[in-house]
Amino acid sequence: MFADRARIIIRSGKGGDGHVSFRRELYVPNGGPDGGDGGRGGDVIFEIDEGQNTLGDYRHRRKYKAEDGQEGGKKRCHGADGKDVVLKVPEGTVIMDAESGKVIADMSGENRRQIVLKGGRGGKGNQHYATATMQVPKYAQPGQPAQELEVLLELKVIADVGLVGFPNVGKSTFLSRVTNAQPKIANYHFTTLSPNLGVVDTDNGGFVIADIPGLIEGASEGVGLGHEFLRHIERTRVIIHIVDAASVEGRDPVEDIHKINKELEAYNPEIAARPQVIAANKIDCIFDDGEENPIDRLRAEFEPQGISVYPISAVTGQGVRELLFHVKELLDKSPMKPVVFEQEFFPEDVLVNENLPFTVERSEEDPEVFLVEGPKIEKMLGYTNLDSEKGFAFFQRFLKEGGILEELEKAGIQEGDTVRMYGFDFDYYK
Numbered sequence: 001m002f003a004d005r006a007r008i009i010i011r012s013g014k015g016g017d018g019h020v021s022f023r024r025e026l027y028v029p030n031g032g033p034d035g036g037d038g039g040r041g042g043d044v045i046f047e048i049d050e051g052q053n054t055l056g057d058y059r060h061r062r063k064y065k066a067e068d069g070q071e072g073g074k075k076r077c078h079g080a081d082g083k084d085v086v087l088k089v090p091e092g093t094v095i096m097d098a099e100s101g102k103v104i105a106d107m108s109g110e111n112r113r114q115i116v117l118k119g120g121r122g123g124k125g126n127q128h129y130a131t132a133t134m135q136v137p138k139y140a141q142p143g144q145p146a147q148e149l150e151v152l153l154e155l156k157v158i159a160d161v162g163l164v165g166f167p168n169v170g171k172s173t174f175l176s177r178v179t180n181a182q183p184k185i186a187n188y189h190f191t192t193l194s195p196n197l198g199v200v201d202t203d204n205g206g207f208v209i210a211d212i213p214g215l216i217e218g219a220s221e222g223v224g225l226g227h228e229f230l231r232h233i234e235r236t237r238v239i240i241h242i243v244d245a246a247s248v249e250g251r252d253p254v255e256d257i258h259k260i261n262k263e264l265e266a267y268n269p270e271i272a273a274r275p276q277v278i279a280a281n282k283i284d285c286i287f288d289d290g291e292e293n294p295i296d297r298l299r300a301e302f303e304p305q306g307i308s309v310y311p312i313s314a315v316t317g318q319g320v321r322e323l324l325f326h327v328k329e330l331l332d333k334s335p336m337k338p339v340v341f342e343q344e345f346f347p348e349d350v351l352v353n354e355n356l357p358f359t360v361e362r363s364e365e366d367p368e369v370f371l372v373e374g375p376k377i378e379k380m381l382g383y384t385n386l387d388s389e390k391g392f393a394f395f396q397r398f399l400k401e402g403g404i405l406e407e408l409e410k411a412g413i414q415e416g417d418t419v420r421m422y423g424f425d426f427d428y429y430k
Contacts, residue, residue, distance in 0.1 A: 004155040004232070006058035007098055013041025013082035015120030015143025016069035018128075018357065022136065023075075033136065035072055035126040038143045039079035041119025042066030046095060046105060048112045049088035053197075055153050057088070066117075069143055072125045082119055092158045092235070094341050098150040102345035108158055108235075109340050116151070117347055120144030129357065129375045139374055141357040149347055154231060159197055159210035160331055162236035164264075166256050169244045170281040172196065174314040175211045178324060202324050207331055210236065230267045235339040238275045238330045239264075240323075245280035245294045245311065253280065253294055254301050275330045276307050279323055284313040360407045369418045370408055370428075377404070378422050386424070 016038025023031025044066055067082035089095075095105045095116060105114045123141035130137055163171045179198025196211040212233050233239070241260060243253035257278060264272040280295050298309045308326060312319035358374030380398055385391035399405050408419065408428065419426045 004055060006055040006153040007150065008058050008061075008153065009063045009148065009150050010044045010085075010087075010117055011063070011065040011148040012044050012117040012146050013066040013119040014068040014146040015039070015041045015122040016071045016079035016082075017143050018123035018125040018140030019072035019074060019077075019079075020126045020138055020140045021074035033126040033130050034074055034076050035140050036074070036077040036079065037072045037125050037128075038122030038141075039069030039072075039081040040122050041069045041143065041146060042082035042084040043115045043119050044117040045084055045086045045113060045115050046093075046107055047086050047088055047114075048091045048093075048107050050091070052088060052090040054090065055093065055155055058153060066119055066146075068146070069119065069122050071143075072122070072140070076125070076127055079122060081122075084119075089153065090155055092156050094154045094156055096152045096154065097345040097347075098152045100345060101152070103341045103343055104151065104345045104347065105343060106341040111340075117147045117149060120146055123357070126357075131375075131378075137373070137375070138361075139357045139359040147347060156234050157197060157210050157232045158208070158235050159232075160207040160236065161200075161209040161238045161240060161327055162233040163209060163211045163240050163242055164233065164260055165242035166244075166251065166260070168249065169242050169256075170314045171211045171242050174242060174279065174281065174312075174320070175209065177314055177317060178320060179209060200324060202321075202328055204325060204328050205332075207328060209240075230263075233264070233271060234268065236271075236274070237334045237339075238277070238327055239271075240277055240279050240327065242279045242281050242314075243298070244282050245298065246282040246285035247294065248282060248285055254297055257298075257302065275334055277323065277326060277330065278302055278307055278309045280309055280311045281314055283311045283318065284316050356402045356404075358402070358404060358407075360404070360411050362411060363420070366418075368414075368416075369420055370411060370413055372404060372408070372419060372421045374404075376402070381422055381424060 018038050019035035021033070021035045023034045025031060044064065064085050064087060066085040069082045070079035072079045089107055091108055093107045094103060095107065096103050104116055105111065107114065121144045123143040126137045126140045129139065163175065165171050175196055175198050178200050198209050200207055200209050210232060241257050243256050244251055245253050247253065261272055278298060280298055283295070286294065295309065295311045302309060310319055310323040310326065312323055314320070356374060356376050358372060358377055361371045363369035363371055380395060384395050386395060413419070413428050415429050417428045419428050
């Protein structure tokens with residue numbers, strides 16, 4: 001089954017925690033700290049796979065997780081980095097934040113490989129925190145947490161030209177005649193349930209053409225199946241409207257084109273403004289019965305708007321060569337720059353702040369005294385004026401945001417107990 005949408009949850013690897021250890025060797029009674037750094041967490045990477053043309057691989061599995069980094073070891077051993085997870089997608093896949101719908105990455109053009117979620121950085125071991133005043137640091141930096149995100153994958157096919165038209169007007173027959181594509185063809189509505197791509201070779205050059213499955217009125221609002229495939233026309237530079245000029249099913253070709261243009265306008269006005277050409281198909285079924293010629297009606301209606309009308313027969317090939325030449329001329333006049341969706345959502349912006357290394361211990365001499373140590377705490381105490389109301393409030397906020405107050409509560413601190421930090425004593429109150 002053709003799959004052009006998938007919703008998955010991706011998670012990068014957590015950074016390994018830094019290690020706390022001290023050098024212990026014979027004849028070295030006072031060895032310094034030798035805790036190693038944690039390893040980096042694995043990244044979540046999307047990569048284009050030329051052999052894929054659908055997102056079917058992501059229909060049955062929802063979660064993808066990179067490996068966590070390993071904790072650092074003693075003797076300054078660095079933890080192993082976590083393995084990346086590489087997700088292969090077909091070219092033209094747009095990766096969006098599922099909640100906001102904003103674009104994270106467009107896997108097309110020169111963008112063949114992109115890191116979407118970065119793994120957490122490994123924490124530093126306690127070897128980095130030895131100072132003249134703290135020669136035996138009992139703390140190390142935790143690894144950065146993993147990032148998790150629900151993303152929406154949408155495949156928007158990459159083609160120069162898009163074929164649009166109501167069901168059963170001959171789009172698949174036309175595509176099979178002008179390209180090497182072999183779409184299934186039958187005489188019933190919505191035969192085409194997936195976009196078919198083909199390469200057209202003409203004397204004045206070649207281009208890629210896509211048969212967009214049949215649209216119906218109200219498609220842009222979700223009626224029928226057409227709205228499921230409107231996204232595939234977003235990258236095309238020229239649009240061919242194929243209509244049943246012979247009205248084999250009793251449809252009015254002029255009215256059909258107006259309806260389809262209305263759906264394109266409702267979906268994306270910028271698409272409706274792109275160069276168009278009308279392929280008046282099934283002229284082999286038009287008979288002179290004295291009524292107004294449908295080709296003349298189409299030309300009178302649309303050529304004043306700058307839209308050329310080409311009578312063709314997809315079955316016999318009549319008029320097809322002239323149509324393709326005109327389409328190539330339109331492509332040559334339109335910008336060659338491919339449609340690439342710009343990044344709007346940056347996952348790294350939601351990454352939490354760097355974790356602070358610290359320890360919280362209950363004093364052995366007095367169980368109502370809690371000892372808190374950490375390099376950033378020591379630095380903050382050095383330049384914060386605790387005698388001023390504003391300075392003390394700033395320091396309290398630092399303790400709360402750094403998770404220190406939370407750890408004190410986990411350690412069992414009660415109101416009225418003492419918190420001791422580098423020679424400063426504070427009474428704890430909620």
